Amino acid sequence: MEQLRKHIEEISSISDEEFEYIKSFFAVKKVRKHQYLIHQGDEVKYEFLVKSGIFKVFYLDSQGKEYIVQFAQENWWMSDYYAFFKQQSAEMYIECLEEGEVICLTLESREKLAAELHKMEHFFRIKLSNGYIALQQRIKLLLSSNPQQRYEEFAKSYPSLLQKVPKKLIAEYLGVSRETLSRLYQH
Amino acid sequence: MEQLRKHIEEISSISDEEFEYIKSFFAVKKVRKHQYLIHQGDEVKYEFLVKSGIFKVFYLDSQGKEYIVQFAQENWWMSDYYAFFKQQSAEMYIECLEEGEVICLTLESREKLAAELHKMEHFFRIKLSNGYIALQQRIKLLLSSNPQQRYEEFAKSYPSLLQKVPKKLIAEYLGVSRETLSRLYQH
Numbered sequence: 001m002e003q004l005r006k007h008i009e010e011i012s013s014i015s016d017e018e019f020e021y022i023k024s025f026f027a028v029k030k031v032r033k034h035q036y037l038i039h040q041g042d043e044v045k046y047e048f049l050v051k052s053g054i055f056k057v058f059y060l061d062s063q064g065k066e067y068i069v070q071f072a073q074e075n076w077w078m079s080d081y082y083a084f085f086k087q088q089s090a091e092m093y094i095e096c097l098e099e100g101e102v103i104c105l106t107l108e109s110r111e112k113l114a115a116e117l118h119k120m121e122h123f124f125r126i127k128l129s130n131g132y133i134a135l136q137q138r139i140k141l142l143l144s145s146n147p148q149q150r151y152e153e154f155a156k157s158y159p160s161l162l163q164k165v166p167k168k169l170i171a172e173y174l175g176v177s178r179e180t181l182s183r184l185y186q187h
Numbered sequence: 188m189e190q191l192r193k194h195i196e197e198i199s200s201i202s203d204e205e206f207e208y209i210k211s212f213f214a215v216k217k218v219r220k221h222q223y224l225i226h227q228g229d230e231v232k233y234e235f236l237v238k239s240g241i242f243k244v245f246y247l248d249s250q251g252k253e254y255i256v257q258f259a260q261e262n263w264w265m266s267d268y269y270a271f272f273k274q275q276s277a278e279m280y281i282e283c284l285e286e287g288e289v290i291c292l293t294l295e296s297r298e299k300l301a302a303e304l305h306k307m308e309h310f311f312r313i314k315l316s317n318g319y320i321a322l323q324q325r326i327k328l329l330l331s332s333n334p335q336q337r338y339e340e341f342a343k344s345y346p347s348l349l350q351k352v353p354k355k356l357i358a359e360y361l362g363v364s365r366e367t368l369s370r371l372y373q374h
Binding site for chain 2: 059061067068069081082085086091114115118121122124125128129130131132133135136137138139140142143144146175
């Protein structure tokens with residue numbers, strides 16, 4: 001759990017005693033390659049902080065076509081947030097692409113921690129601000145019609161994902177064809 | 188400022204005394220049709236809570252093509268959040284489509300309010316959660332290749348915008364052609 005503490009302390013400093021209390025709300029889970037953490041239609045009990053490994057958050061349309069909403073790696077948070085916050089059944093899937101561990105937090109625990117510790121409310125707010133910015137940037141990228149620009153922004157923002165995630169999935173995330181992506185890779 | 192109080196109290200209840208203090212951080216500004224609140228390249232001093240009127244948040248690519256990131260109406264928050272939170276110059280524009288008033292908050296005031304009042308930190312966190320969900324849904328919509336589905340979700344989520352925003356702009360927001368949108372309107 002030292003990683004969790006470091007992660008929180010990037011935003012809010014906490015005492016040993018506080019961390020003892022905070023960590024009691026979290027549970028660690030090992031995840032194998034191709035294992036699903038969330039499956040469409042299921043209850044979404046947790047949000048996850050990635051300890052290690054790589055994950056893909058996606059959904060399928062009625063024709064079974066896959067759309068990638070986000071990737072996640074070390075120290076990123078992920079869930080089907082609509083379903084998690086609104087306590088509805090999942091619209092999305094989370095699949096493990098590279099085995100690792102996640103730290104799980106229920107909505108009830110999250111709200112309790114935020115209500116009891118102003119520091120944790122602050123931590124969650126700042127994480128959400130950063131997440132909000134990332135999604136606004138992603139929308140900007142998706143609206144832009146230029147595949148090269150999308151690819152370059154992705155490569156600049158997430159160099160480690162570029163190395164680790166299959167090109168096919170990156171093309172899908174960027175909404176460009178695999179052929180277009182291969183051409184861009186050669187530059 | 189009664190509207191601001193109601194808006195905050197949907198999430199956090201506050202005393203008269205607290206509200207007197209809170210409201211001292213906000214300023215009201217009238218906005219005319221076609222007036223810009225944020226202009227690409229400017230410093231982004233404020234985020235805005237819409238009191239009345241309709242606004243368009245957008246950016247222009249290097250060819251001058253316009254992309255609409257969001258619309259905003261009564262009780263919605265808006266800014267170029269990347270620029271606002273990171274204190275960078277604006278990448279986006281905010282233009283008034285229908286005259287109204289906005290309530291302005293600087294980043295410094297926002298952080299001070301959140302640090303001093305746990306209730307306000309909670310308020311901002313919950314607003315961000317909702318905003319995060321809305322953006323995640325918008326990404327889902329943008330990735331989906333079906334114009335009819337995009338249109339229907341938009342119509343269901345924002346019936347009042349459908350009445351008030353020119354069809355041309357809705358088509359642009361949805362990333363569909365105006366002809367396609369006109370066809371969908373007839374159903």
